[in-house]
Amino acid sequence: MTHQPSSSEFLDGFLSAHGKKDVLRFITCGSVDDGKSTLIGRLLHDTKQIFDDQVTALEADSKKHGTQAGKIDFALLVDGLSAEREQGITIDVAYRFFSTEKRSFIVADTPGHEQYTRNMATGASNAELAILLIDARKGLTRQTKRHSLLVSMLGIKRVVLAINKMDLKAWSETTYRSIIRDFAGFAGHLGFSEIIGIPISALGGDNIAARSGATPWYSGPTLLEYLEKVPAGQSPLDGPLRFPIQWVARPDADFRGYAGTIATGKVAVGDRIRTLPAGTEARVARIVTYDGDIPAAVAGQSVTLTLDREIDASRGDMISGADHLPQVRDRLEARIFVTADREIRPGDVLLVKIGAAQATGTVESIAARIAPDTMARESADRLEANDIADVTIALDRPLAFDSYASNRETGGFILIDRESSDTAAMGLVLNGEQPERPRKLALVTGQESPANARPRPATARRAVSGEAISFALLGFLVTTGVAYTLTRDPGIALAIGVIDAALRVTLAIPHRLLWRGRG
Amino acid sequence: MTALALSQNGDFVASHSPAGARATARLTHLQRLEAESIHIMREIAAEAENPVMLYSIGKDSSVLLHLAMKAFYPAKPPFKLLHIDTGWKFREMIAFRDRRAAELGVDLLVHTNADGVARGIGPFTHGSEIHTDVMKTQALRQALTLHGFDAAIGGARRDEEKSRAKERVFSLRNAHHRWDPKRQRPEPWKIYNTRKRQGESLRVFPLSNWTELDIWLYIHQERIPIVPLYFAAKRPVVERDGVLIMVDDDRLPLAPGERPQERLVRFRTLGCYPLTGAMESPADTLEAVIRETLEARTSERQGRVIDKDGAASMERKKQEGYF
Numbered sequence: 141m142t143h144q145p146s147s148s149e150f151l152d153g154f155l156s157a158h159g160k161k162d163v164l165r166f167i168t169c170g171s172v173d174d175g176k177s178t179l180i181g182r183l184l185h186d187t188k189q190i191f192d193d194q195v196t197a198l199e200a201d202s203k204k205h206g207t208q209a210g211k212i213d214f215a216l217l218v219d220g221l222s223a224e225r226e227q228g229i230t231i232d233v234a235y236r237f238f239s240t241e242k243r244s245f246i247v248a249d250t251p252g253h254e255q256y257t258r259n260m261a262t263g264a265s266n267a268e269l270a271i272l273l274i275d276a277r278k279g280l281t282r283q284t285k286r287h288s289l290l291v292s293m294l295g296i297k298r299v300v301l302a303i304n305k306m307d308l309k310a311w312s313e314t315t316y317r318s319i320i321r322d323f324a325g326f327a328g329h330l331g332f333s334e335i336i337g338i339p340i341s342a343l344g345g346d347n348i349a350a351r352s353g354a355t356p357w358y359s360g361p362t363l364l365e366y367l368e369k370v371p372a373g374q375s376p377l378d379g380p381l382r383f384p385i386q387w388v389a390r391p392d393a394d395f396r397g398y399a400g401t402i403a404t405g406k407v408a409v410g411d412r413i414r415t416l417p418a419g420t421e422a423r424v425a426r427i428v429t430y431d432g433d434i435p436a437a438v439a440g441q442s443v444t445l446t447l448d449r450e451i452d453a454s455r456g457d458m459i460s461g462a463d464h465l466p467q468v469r470d471r472l473e474a475r476i477f478v479t480a481d482r483e484i485r486p487g488d489v490l491l492v493k494i495g496a497a498q499a500t501g502t503v504e505s506i507a508a509r510i511a512p513d514t515m516a517r518e519s520a521d522r523l524e525a526n527d528i529a530d531v532t533i534a535l536d537r538p539l540a541f542d543s544y545a546s547n548r549e550t551g552g553f554i555l556i557d558r559e560s561s562d563t564a565a566m567g568l569v570l571n572g573e574q575p576e577r578p579r580k581l582a583l584v585t586g587q588e589s590p591a592n593a594r595p596r597p598a599t600a601r602r603a604v605s606g607e608a609i610s611f612a613l614l615g616f617l618v619t620t621g622v623a624y625t626l627t628r629d630p631g632i633a634l635a636i637g638v639i640d641a642a643l644r645v646t647l648a649i650p651h652r653l654l655w656r657g658r659g
Numbered sequence: 660m661t662a663l664a665l666s667q668n669g670d671f672v673a674s675h676s677p678a679g680a681r682a683t684a685r686l687t688h689l690q691r692l693e694a695e696s697i698h699i700m701r702e703i704a705a706e707a708e709n710p711v712m713l714y715s716i717g718k719d720s721s722v723l724l725h726l727a728m729k730a731f732y733p734a735k736p737p738f739k740l741l742h743i744d745t746g747w748k749f750r751e752m753i754a755f756r757d758r759r760a761a762e763l764g765v766d767l768l769v770h771t772n773a774d775g776v777a778r779g780i781g782p783f784t785h786g787s788e789i790h791t792d793v794m795k796t797q798a799l800r801q802a803l804t805l806h807g808f809d810a811a812i813g814g815a816r817r818d819e820e821k822s823r824a825k826e827r828v829f830s831l832r833n834a835h836h837r838w839d840p841k842r843q844r845p846e847p848w849k850i851y852n853t854r855k856r857q858g859e860s861l862r863v864f865p866l867s868n869w870t871e872l873d874i875w876l877y878i879h880q881e882r883i884p885i886v887p888l889y890f891a892a893k894r895p896v897v898e899r900d901g902v903l904i905m906v907d908d909d910r911l912p913l914a915p916g917e918r919p920q921e922r923l924v925r926f927r928t929l930g931c932y933p934l935t936g937a938m939e940s941p942a943d944t945l946e947a948v949i950r951e952t953l954e955a956r957t958s959e960r961q962g963r964v965i966d967k968d969g970a971a972s973m974e975r976k977k978q979e980g981y982f
C-alpha cells in the first residue's frame with residue numbers, strides 16, 4: 141500500500157512550493173475581435189482555474205450567446221458584465237487571477253476600443269509586462285502602435301507580441317516573421333528592454349500552455365512558459381527610500397508613529413531620514429508592526445515608523461533617506477492622460493493627488509498634445525477624454541515627488557475634478573527627467589530565453605570601449621571649451637583638451653574593471 | 660539610437676543586456692497582498708469622514724478584521740464594525756461574532772431591518788430573492804443612511820464572480836447606493852480618488868486581489884480564528900433540490916415524513932442558513948480544508964442558492980445596492 145500523506149504533510153509540501161512563488165502582474169491589449177477574451181479564457185482554462193460547475197455554466201452560455209456554433213466559447217468565461225455581452229465588447233478593465241505551479245498571475249484585461257485609452261493606461265500603470273495581441277491576418281494596426289506607445293510611456297519594459305489566429309494564415313512562418321520585423325522597425329525607439337513574438341491560436345490553444353505541432357519552425361517558449369520565466373515581483377530596493385506618510389498613529393500621548401507603505405528603497409532602525417517638504421532631519425527609532433518591532437523593512441511593506449525626536453509631520457508628507465532627496469516643487473511638468481468626459485484647458489483648477497499628498501493645481505499651459513499613434517507633438521488649446529498631452533501645472537504648495545522615469549512609485553499622480561469628483565486625468569511627472577540614453581540591444585537566439593540572456597563578452601567589451609570613446613570626446617570638447625574661456629589661447633586650450641581626452645580613453649577601461657571587480 | 664535587430668532564426672526580436680541587475684528582495688505573495696490591503700484601509704480611514712467596516716462573520720471578514728487590527732496598530736481600527744443581521748444566520752455565527760468583538764475590543768453595530776421583521780419576511784415565506792433584497796440589501800442601505808456612513812469597507816474579492824472582476828477597489832455609489840459600471844474611476848498605481856459628492860458613498864474592497872486560496876493560506880499562516888462551521892462535523896441536514904440544508908433551528912419547515920439526517924458536512928461560504936448549502940466532507944482541520952480546496956472541482960459560490968437566480972443576477976443585484 142502506498143503512503144497517503146496526512147493533510148498537514150500535504151500542506152507543508154504545498155506551502156514550501158507555494159511560499160516561493162512570486163506574482164507577475166501583466167496587462168493584455170488588443171483591438172476588438174483580435175481574440176483577447178478567447179486568449180484569457182484559454183489561459184484560465186488551460187491552467188485549470190475553471191471549476192466543473194463553471195464549465196457547465198459555460199457550456200450552457202455557449203449555446204445561448206456563443207459564437208462557436210455550440211462549441212465552448214472561451215470568451216464567455218471572461219466577458220462578465222451583461223451590458224458588455226449585449227454589445228459584444230469588453231468595456232472596462234477586468235482583473236483575472238490564475239496560477240501555475242511556478243507562479244501566480246494578476247492580469248489586467250483592458251479594452252481595445254480607441255475611446256478607452258484611459259482604461260488601458262490604468263491597467264498598464266501597475267503592470268510589469270504587456271501582451272500585445274495581434275491578428276495574424278491584419279498584422280500591425282494603428283491600435284497596436286497606440287497600445288505600444290502607451291505601454292512604453294507608462295514604463296513597461298517587456299512586451300510579448302502574441303500573434304493570434306495563426307490557424308487562419310495556415311501557420312505561415314513568413315507571416316509571423318514579417319509581423320515581427322514590422323514591429324521591430326516601429327518599436328526601436330520605445331525603450332523596451334525585451335520583445336518576444338509568439339505564434340499562437342487562442343481558439344485552438346496552440347503555443348499557449350501546450351506547444352503546437354503546427355509550428356515546427358518556432359523554437360521559442362510557449363506563452364505560459366515565458367510568463368513563468370520572466371523576472372517578476374521585484375521591488376526596487378536599490379532605489380532611494382521613499383515613504384509617503386499615510387496616517388499618523390497616536391494611540392496615546394507617548395506614541396507617535398508614521399504609517400505608510402515603503403514605495404522604494406529600504407529603511408532600518410537608526411537610519412537618518414528627512415521629512416519633506418519641510419526638510420526636517422531625524423533618525424528612525426523603531427519600525428513597528430502588529431507582529432512586533434522589526435530592524436529593517438523594504439519596498440512593498442506597510443509599516444509604522446517612529447522617529448527619535450518630535451517633529452511636525454503629517455499625512456501627505458514624504459519620508460526619504462537623508463541623502464537622496466526627492467524633488468520638492470510647486471510646479472509640475474507632466475504628461476497627462478485625460479480620463480474624464482470633460483475638457484481641460486489652461487486656467488482650469490483641479491485637485492492633484494500624488495501619493496498621499498493633495499494640493500490644488502492650476503493648469504498653466506498645454507505644451508503639446510501627443511498623437512497616440514505617431515507620438516507627434518501637436519499644439520492644442522484644450523484637451524478631451526483620452527487625449528495625451530504635456531502640460532504645466534502650478535500647485536498651491538510645494539509637494540515632494542520624483543520624475544516618473546526615475547521612480548514609477550512616486551512620479552505618478554491623478555487630477556480630480558472638484559465639482560464632479562471624477563478622476564479627470566492621470567499624470568506622469570516629467571520634471572527633472574534625464575533624457576533616456578539609448579541602450580544597446582543584445583541579440584538572442586532561439587535556443588536561449590531572452591529572460592536569461594547574458595551579453596556575450598565581446599558585445600560587452602565593445603560597449604565599454606564605445607562608451608570610453610564618446611566619454612573622451614565629450615571630455616575633450618568641454619575641457620577645451622573651458623580652457624579657452626579661461627586662457628583665451630586656442631593653442632593651450634587644445635593641448636589641455638587633448639591630454640584630457642587621452643587620459644580618459646586610457647583610464648576608462650581599467651577604471652570600469654576596477655569598479656566591476658568590487659561589485 | 661540602436662535599431663532592433665532580428666536574431667538568425669527570427670524567433671525573438673531582441674533583448675537588452677541586463678547589465679547591473681538590480682538588487683532585489685522578494686516579499687512573498689501573501690506579504691504583498693497583506694501590505695496592499697493595509698494600505699487601502701489606511702487610505703479610507705484617512706480620507707472618509709465616517710467609514711465603517713462591514714463584518715459578515717465569514718472567513719473573508721475574519722481576514723479583513725485581522726488586517727484592520729494590523730493596519731492601525733498599536734491603535735485600534737478607527738472605525739466601527741457593522742453586521743447586517745437578517746435574523747437567519749447560523750447560530751454559531753452569531754456566537755462567534757460576539758465573542759470576537761469582545762476579544763478584540765472593537766465596536767460592533769448590529770442592524771436588522773425592523774420593517775422586514777414586522778412584515779414577517781423570511782426565505783421560506785417569501786423566497787430567497789425577496790428575503791435577500793429586504794433583509795440584506797435594503798437593511799444595509801438603511802444602516803448606512805441611519806448612521807451617516809460615507810464609506811463601507813467590505814470583504815468582496817474579484818475572483819468570486821465574473822461581474823466582480825471589473826469592480827474597483829474604491830467603488831462609488833450614488834445617493835441611492837446604486838453602482839454604475841459605466842462611471843467607474845481609473846485606479847492607477849496605488850492612488851485612489853476617494854472624493855465624492857453630497858449623498859454619494861464609497862464601497863471599499865481591500866481584498867480585491869485575493870483569491871479564495873490566498874484567504875485560506877493567510878488564515879493558516881496567521882492562525883486567524885474562523886467560525887467552526889467551516890470544519891466538518893456531524894450536523895442535521897435535509898436535502899432540497901440536491902442541496903444540503905442544515906436544520907439550524909425549528910423554523911425550517913419539514914415536508915411530511917421528512918427527517919433531518921446527521922451527516923458529516925462543512926460549509927465553504929456562510930450566510931443565511933436556509934440559503935447556504937453544506938458539502939459532505941471529512942475535513943475537520945484547517946489543513947484538511949485547504950487540501951480539499953486545492954483539490955476541489957467546483958467553485959466556492961456553488962453552495963450559494965442566490966447565485967442561481969440568473970446568469971447576470973449578481974450584476975443586477977449590485978446595481979440595486981446589494982454589496
Ligand SMILES: Nc1nc2c(ncn2[C@@H]2O[C@H](COP(=O)(O)OP(=O)(O)O)[C@@H](O)[C@H]2O)c(=O)[nH]1
Pocket residue numbers: 170171172173174175176177178179207208215229230304305306307308340341342343344
Ligand atoms: N480561427 C481563430 N479564431 C479565433 C482565434 N482567437 C479568437 N478567435 C475568434 O475571434 C473572434 C473574436 O474573439 P474574442 O476573444 O471575442 O475577441 P476580443 O474582442 O479581442 O475579446 C471570436 O469569434 C473568436 O472565436 C484563433 O486563434 N483562431
